[in-house]
Amino acid sequence: MILINKDTKVIVQGATGKMGSAHTKRMIAYGTKVVGGVTPGKGGTKIEGIPVFDTVKEAFQATGATTSVIFVPPFLALDAGSEALDAGAELIVLITEGIPPQDAAKLVAQVKAKGAKLIGPNCPGVITPGECLIGILPGSIFKSGPVGMVSRSGTLTYEIALALTESGLGQSTCVGVGGDPIKGMGYEEALSLFKDDAKTEVIVLIGEIGGTAEEEAAAYIKANVKKPVVAYIAGQTAPPGKRMGHAGAIISGGKGTAQSKIEAFEKAGIKVAKTPSEVAKFVAEATKQVARA
Amino acid sequence: MNLYEWEAKKIFQEHGIPVPPSHRITKPEELRKVHLGYPLTLKVQVQSGGRGKAGGIQFAQDLKDGETKAKDLLKMVINGSKTESLLVEPRLKIAREIYLSVTLDRSRGCAIFIASAEGGIEIESSTNVVTMPIPYPYHDYVGRDLAKQIGLTGNLLNKFADLANKLYKLFESKDLELAEINPLIVTDGDEVLALDGKITICDDALGRHKCFAGWQETHMLDLSEREKRSKRAGLNLVELDGNIGILCNGAGLTMATMDLVKAFGGQPGNFLDAGGGSDTEKTLEALEIVHDNPKCDVILVNILGGITACDEVAQALVAFMKRHPERKLVVRLRGNNQDVAEKMLAESGLKLYPELEAAVKQAVEQSKVPAGAKR
Numbered sequence: 001m002i003l004i005n006k007d008t009k010v011i012v013q014g015a016t017g018k019m020g021s022a023h024t025k026r027m028i029a030y031g032t033k034v035v036g037g038v039t040p041g042k043g044g045t046k047i048e049g050i051p052v053f054d055t056v057k058e059a060f061q062a063t064g065a066t067t068s069v070i071f072v073p074p075f076l077a078l079d080a081g082s083e084a085l086d087a088g089a090e091l092i093v094l095i096t097e098g099i100p101p102q103d104a105a106k107l108v109a110q111v112k113a114k115g116a117k118l119i120g121p122n123c124p125g126v127i128t129p130g131e132c133l134i135g136i137l138p139g140s141i142f143k144s145g146p147v148g149m150v151s152r153s154g155t156l157t158y159e160i161a162l163a164l165t166e167s168g169l170g171q172s173t174c175v176g177v178g179g180d181p182i183k184g185m186g187y188e189e190a191l192s193l194f195k196d197d198a199k200t201e202v203i204v205l206i207g208e209i210g211g212t213a214e215e216e217a218a219a220y221i222k223a224n225v226k227k228p229v230v231a232y233i234a235g236q237t238a239p240p241g242k243r244m245g246h247a248g249a250i251i252s253g254g255k256g257t258a259q260s261k262i263e264a265f266e267k268a269g270i271k272v273a274k275t276p277s278e279v280a281k282f283v284a285e286a287t288k289q290v291a292r293a
Numbered sequence: 294m295n296l297y298e299w300e301a302k303k304i305f306q307e308h309g310i311p312v313p314p315s316h317r318i319t320k321p322e323e324l325r326k327v328h329l330g331y332p333l334t335l336k337v338q339v340q341s342g343g344r345g346k347a348g349g350i351q352f353a354q355d356l357k358d359g360e361t362k363a364k365d366l367l368k369m370v371i372n373g374s375k376t377e378s379l380l381v382e383p384r385l386k387i388a389r390e391i392y393l394s395v396t397l398d399r400s401r402g403c404a405i406f407i408a409s410a411e412g413g414i415e416i417e418s419s420t421n422v423v424t425m426p427i428p429y430p431y432h433d434y435v436g437r438d439l440a441k442q443i444g445l446t447g448n449l450l451n452k453f454a455d456l457a458n459k460l461y462k463l464f465e466s467k468d469l470e471l472a473e474i475n476p477l478i479v480t481d482g483d484e485v486l487a488l489d490g491k492i493t494i495c496d497d498a499l500g501r502h503k504c505f506a507g508w509q510e511t512h513m514l515d516l517s518e519r520e521k522r523s524k525r526a527g528l529n530l531v532e533l534d535g536n537i538g539i540l541c542n543g544a545g546l547t548m549a550t551m552d553l554v555k556a557f558g559g560q561p562g563n564f565l566d567a568g569g570g571s572d573t574e575k576t577l578e579a580l581e582i583v584h585d586n587p588k589c590d591v592i593l594v595n596i597l598g599g600i601t602a603c604d605e606v607a608q609a610l611v612a613f614m615k616r617h618p619e620r621k622l623v624v625r626l627r628g629n630n631q632d633v634a635e636k637m638l639a640e641s642g643l644k645l646y647p648e649l650e651a652a653v654k655q656a657v658e659q660s661k662v663p664a665g666a667k668r
Contacts, residue, residue, distance in 0.1 A: 153546065
């Protein structure tokens with residue numbers, strides 16, 4: 001497993017909002033150690049039985065947490081992220097969708113300068129099944145096992161996790177890095193953690209059209225990752241020039257096509273599944289190979 | 294949101310970037326009120342690229358010539374993009390053309406300058422281009438560095454650096470995705486001017502710039518009615534040619550569902566991503582938009598509830614089926630609050646498909662049954 005485990009303590013920024021409170025409840029129900037919430041002006045109150053603080057600094061000091069999950073509205077997210085970083089956050093999971101990309105770029109610059117980790121924005125979060133869930137993923141479809149997953153999509157991650165779980169293939173950790181063009185953790189950073197993780201035997205990489213992140217990941221895997229990797233690319237039939245939901249999912253100037261990504265993976269010796277169920281099939285084959293080796 | 298050239302130039306001017314004198318007209322006879330001398334340049338205002346190649350820029354020798362040309366130009370449609378107006382400018386004598394833009398680089402995760410000592414070109418196909426990451430916080434020396442890197446010297450180096458700095462500040466202060474001057478020209482009188490400009494404003498940031506309030510409505514000229522409705526409702530719709538309406542939550546899942554429909558021999562009629570956390574009302578509007586496509590024979594709904602609650606979707610489905618009992622629906626619903634949703638839909642008599650591939654196969658089959666048949 002990577003990034004989070006049963007001992008990870010997390011605080012929720014925006015815990016008293018509609019989304020924040022609903023998912024605070026879900027995370028606690030899953031077993032995540034949610035130790036505090038942060039809402040300026042509501043310090044001293046409680047939500048879902050956990051204490052609420054006015055500032056991240058107070059919350060970290062009082063609870064010993066160094067991980068924060070952020071549910072604040074888009075225009076407040078840069079400030080919330082900066083506050084967490086300056087309070088000493090080591091891991092920030094930024095769920096909020098619709099953050100202006102220039103704000104994301106400013107947050108990413110600070111994250112790099114501090115050597116912290118940022119997952120998101122516009123992401124479903126991260127789960128180490130059976131131990132810790134941070135974000136909005138539906139916990140019931142995941143189960144513990146040897147498959148590491150990294151994905152640019154939220155609900156498609158659930159789809160593929162469901163296919164894996166129903167085939168008896170559990171997951172070590174699943175990271176949804178988000179679909180925005182400017183974001184914190186990308187494939188490479190997640191892959192670099194999975195490749196050294198003892199529990200992870202097979203890695204699933206879920207990509208989509210737009211940008212060149214999948215091509216770069218293919219090159220990284222070829223050079224650095226010995227574990228088997230199975231890839232899936234969404235948008236194989238997407239028309240060019242149209243933004244397919246995610247701000248980053250667009251084929252422009254002939255770049256960012258599914259074909260280019262699939263070719264890059266195949267050249268690097270990575271199996272590319274055509275459907276979510278085929279991902280499970282390829283992973284099952286790969287785990288058998290790992291077992292034989 | 295892409296701005297028209299005339300809007301971009303107005304914003305450039307407000308931020309100290311010099312542009313040629315100009316006049317915007319929407320009728321040929323308005324040319325009579327333009328006193329910029331002849332010859333004049335007439336440029337169609339469209340949101341699509343490739344304007345010059347398509348004949349959207351014409352020169353007028355006198356008023357009569359101008360009115361004739363303006364009449365044709367105002368009717369032009371370029372790559373599906375309608376002409377909104379004409380921008381009229383004096384025809385300038387150009388000594389030199391330069392390219393300059395600021396945009397966001399997704400691989401580097403920061404803003405970048407793109408510049409070339411050759412302007413008026415298609416920047417994607419040029420080899421003589423400099424790309425420079427922009428440090429945050431910004432300093433004015435960055436503009437000089439850029440000028441140096443593209444080989445400028447003397448007075449022009451300073452003038453270009455000043456414009457690059459102003460363009461970046463505009464980019465940052467207005468939350469732009471792209472600010473482009475192509476070409477930036479040096480006239481035979483040594484004036485440096487933005488001859489053509491392109492600005493893309495980040496849609497997600499519109500809410501914090503009062504100066505752009507209401508602009509979204511005036512930039513929908515090229516959208517279909519359903520695309521306009523989607524935009525207003527905060528839904529992501531892409532129209533396609535087939536007869537299977539697709540409604541999912543999340544971009545990746547919608548794309549994957551669309552890919553599966555094609556793989557199983559069906560033809561997607563649209564891509565509609567309802568996004569994360571859509572409630573009953575928003576989901577119902579999404580269903581109505583897909584339903585209103587005259588080419589649509591069957592609607593395929595695939596929802597995996599994380600931040601979206603399945604019961605909210607189920608409520609929308611129940612309301613939709615009451616309004617349109619004749620509409621063929623194939624629904625797959627999994628995730629948060631699935632049990633509540635299943636109960637609600639069982640009461641309404643709708644069959645659910647828990648497996649994605651089974652749902653897609655069913656939708657493809659239904660799409661091949663002649664219209665009018667019952668679901």
